[in-house]
């Protein structure tokens with residue numbers, strides 16, 4: 001199969017999902033079962049149905065001849081300010097507040113608002129999509145207005161995209177086509193903070209649009225699909241971690257999973273898991289005759305970090321039984337104490353004979 005792997009989501013190795021791009025379609029695929037998603041088909045993951053048509057797909061390249069693509073001159077980035085000399089000034093804005101996305105434009109002629117347009121997008125849509133949607137709407141409206149029109153936006157990247165020949169976004173391509181057909185429309189970038197009345201009106205309208213705009217149904221961006229997959233995978237990982245039977249000592253220290261790295265050293269991992277140079281661990285593999293340390297107590301990580309006379313210089317304060325979990329969390333969360341643990345484990349690993357040397361019948365009841 002000719003899959004092109006585009007993105008990889010950082011997840012535990014037993015549950016890796018890939019986002020694949022195949023003949024123009026984004027798909028979800030399980031590494032263990034790439035057959036679950038075939039071209040043009042929808043797929044299911046963790047009980048959620050993914051319809052490929054709901055997600056943004058790259059459009060085929062523009063059909064305009066490069067020699068006829070002349071948008072460079074009519075889209076300016078600064079240097080110009082709204083002058084009121086042009087019969088129609090159109091101000092656009094896109095907004096995303098508290099996960100609500102909206103966009104709007106207002107047209108002003110002779111200091112009178114002649115048209116206002118508001119659209120409400122899905123919370124999954126991006127500000128860029130909102131900005132691009134309103135630019136297209138403004139261009140289309142100006143095209144029918146039959147006069148010279150200046151369209152203003154404070155979104156530099158949207159204007160940059162409109163100027164680019166190699167865009168694969170359908171809305172941008174459609175806006176470009178309209179622009180190329182009408183030489184009376186020009187666009188300019190204007191900063192949002194210079195107190196231009198039209199920009200302020202568009203800004204207010206865009207905020208209103210997040211609640212009362214006309215619903216615009218735009219496909220969801222690729223970033224949203226990645227976010228959805230990541231969240232589903234993380235919650236599956238969390239439930240496996242909650243209900244698992246192994247590594248319970250680590251579970252009590254880190255009950256909440258995260259895909260952010262902990263930055264624990266190899267020694268700290270040995271300490272937290274108990275899988276290190278401890279008699280309690282070595283005995284399981286026949287590398288030590290007993291669970292006990294040379295001093296006579298059970299030789300586990302906590303013993304060496306708090307009680308063993310052989311490791312006195314690496315000691316932390318011993319926790320009372322009800323604060324044991326807290327002790328583990330705090331010991332492994334502080335940089336200095338992690339460094340101390342590193343030194344302790346290195347000491348134990350290089351002095352295994354010392355730990356074993358006084359190995360006799362236990363003299364104390366294990367802690």
Ligand SMILES: [Zn+2]
Nearest residue numbers: 293295308309
């Ligand atoms: Zn000991």
